[in-house]
Amino acid sequence: MQATTNIVENENVWDGGNKPLNASYGKMMMWFFIVSDALTFSGFLVAYGFSRFKNIDSWPIADEVFYHFPFLHGVNAPMYYVALMTFILIFSSVTMVLAVDAGHKMQKNKVAVYMLLTILGGAVFVGSQAWEWKNFIKGEYGAVETKGGQILQFVSADSGERVALSYFATTQPTDRSQHSAYNGLWYVDEATLLTYTVAEVQQGFLANPDLRIKTEMIDAGTGHKIVLDRAASEAKLSQAVNVVEGANLIRNEYGNRLFADFFFFITGFHGFHVFSGVVINGIIFFNVLLGTYERRGHYEMVEKVGLYWHFVDLVWVFVFTFFYLV
Amino acid sequence: MAHKLSIFRGLITFKSNVQKIWGVLIFLSIVTAIEVALGIIKPAFLLTPVFGMKGLNWIFIVLTIVKAYYIAWDFMHLRDEKRSFTSSIVLPLLILIPYLIFILLVEADYIYNIMFDGFVSWNF
Structure with a gap:
């Protein structure tokens, strides 16, 4: 009465322990x-x-x-x-x-x-x-970001090397302090404040005529990033909305966020x-x-x-x- | 376990497996050194585009695949495995990865052109 299935087992292949592909x-x-x-x-x-x-x-x-x-x-x-x-x-x-x-x-x-x-x-x-x-x-150097998310770096007009924000940014008196749980809203966090504000960077840039802006765009001919002339640099910097120092998952001073x-x-x-x-x-x-x-x-x-x-x-x-x- | 001791299609045959390991290390080091040297010098004649990418980049990619081959074949002993086993590992990768690269890079290039030719400014 019992339904029996008769499986013919090939012990060499199905019994485990052997190695079909060696x-x-x-x-x-x-x-x-x-x-x-x-x-x-x-x-x-x-x-x-x-x-x-x-x-x-x-x-x-x-x-x-x-x-x-x-x-x-x-x-x-x-x-x-x-x-x-x-x-x-x-x-x-x-x-x-x-x-x-x-x-x-x-x-x-x-x-x-x-x-x-x-x-x-x-x-x-x-x-x-x-x-x-x-x-x-x-x-190491820091940069600023425009409204469209483009990173603007600062270079010296003579050498073409990058210049750090700390080299030229001015310090303006500010009463802005770090927001933390004890002096503000306990349920709101704020990231660490940056060293400089956009206004300080812009002011310092205007005071240093040998600075230029290096954009994200690559010159197809030379393979280098395009450096703007002084007038274009000043115009571009006036559109800056953020200072970027180093890198995190949202923005980085090297260029494209991704x-x-x-x-x-x-x-x-x-x-x-x-x-x-x-x-x-x-x-x-x-x-x-x-x-x-x-x-x-x-x-x-x-x-x-x-x-x-x-x-x-x-x-x-x-x-x-x-x-x-x- | 039997090791196949020849590399470069039999051009170099080593006396023992240990010697082969050091031989492959020397070869991989030379390839890496070439890559690093090219990356630092960036010879001007290699910067012209070939098939849509700089000639130098093609060299880097080919050298990378060469290194991958010797790591897989000699360090991971694929050279000593049965051919059917090797194929079942390598073929899925060889079929799927180039396909993925092809569709995504073509799509990315298309999006680049749309953004470049479009009437919306992305640089502001």
């Missing part, structure tokens, strides 16, 4: 996670490309944004720092492969040492990125991947020390986290190209 279940799933994560990052980077192509004649130039190098304050050194970060990450990728290789040979101590080096490299990279963010958020948003989001998402990679590598590192994989008889877990770690490196290669080079 890769274990865990490794294969790590790969397919990487595929989906790669598509996520592609989505972000292509969205960045979309915004950039949409504003192709006014997008910020990377060399004018990222030019800091540790201990070289005031020196214009574009590319060098981010190149260093790239080398650190590629190198930590190499120690990871060496750990995987030592794992195949069941050399526990070597695996541990290489894992530790990988973790160190990752930690240094995350720290470097934090420093990069700090410079980006703090800004630029900072994408910078924070993409490098932040990548940095979060590196951070979680460091944490996962740390867990595996302690398991190696405890001899978990020695007892298990193979070091495949090291290989799986290695895949994730290399993927993080792979993504950085693309972020590096599209944010700093192109």
Whole structure:
């Protein structure tokens, strides 16, 4: 009476534990996670490309944004720092492969040492990125914003180099103070007040005849941002409505608002991947020390986290190209 | 586990997997150094547009894909996997990503032209 289904099982294919594509279940799933994560990052980077192509004649130039190098304050050194970060990450990728290789040979101590080096490299990279963010958020020169959301920067007429607001802005007496819960409405927050008001910047600009305005627009011929002459600069500055110092998610002193948003989001998402990679590598590192994989008889877990770690490196290669080079 | 120890289509064959890793590191470092050097020097003859983008940018993108290939093939051991497994990982990416790039960049260029030719001023 019982309905029985007669399933002819081929133990070799369906019984679990075997490897149709010569890769274990865990490794294969790590790969397919990487595929989906790669598509996520592609989505972000292509969205960045979309915004950039949409504003192709006014997008910020990377060399004018990222030019800091540790201990070289005031020196214009574009590319060098981010190149260093790239080398650190590629190198930590190499120690990871060496750990995987030592794992195949069941050399526990070597695996541990290489894992530790990988973790160190990752930690240094995350720290470097934090420093990069700090410079980006703090800004150095300051700028003003027009009603239409265009950023106007200040440059010296002779050298063409940027001039900081603190160099020329005047100080006018003001009774405007920071709004906080105890002296105003308790349910209203106010962002920290900026150092200068628009009027102070305008007055200081008029008093310094060697200053010019650098606009967002790129000269198609030279590839540089267009600098206005003195009369046009004064006319343009009279339209300013905001002072911008550094960068946040709403406005930034480097140019297009979307630029900072994408910078924070993409490098932040990548940095979060590196951070979680460091944490996962740390867990595996302690398991190696405890001899978990020695007892298990193979070091495949090291290989799986290695895949994730290399993927993080792979993504950085693309972020590096599209944010700093192109 | 057997490793394939040749890179550049057999041009260079290493004695052991560890040697191959260092060899690939040297190659990736050279490529990165070339990118950084080009990014700093920006040779004038490479700044002319080729297919709608600066020649230099095309070089950067090609070098990036070269680096990605060696990271995936040698660091992530795709070279040692079965071909069917490699394809099931790489083909979805090779099909979907260029398609996404194509539709979004064409659309962005279209929007740029609309804003550029339109009667509304965006720069005020």
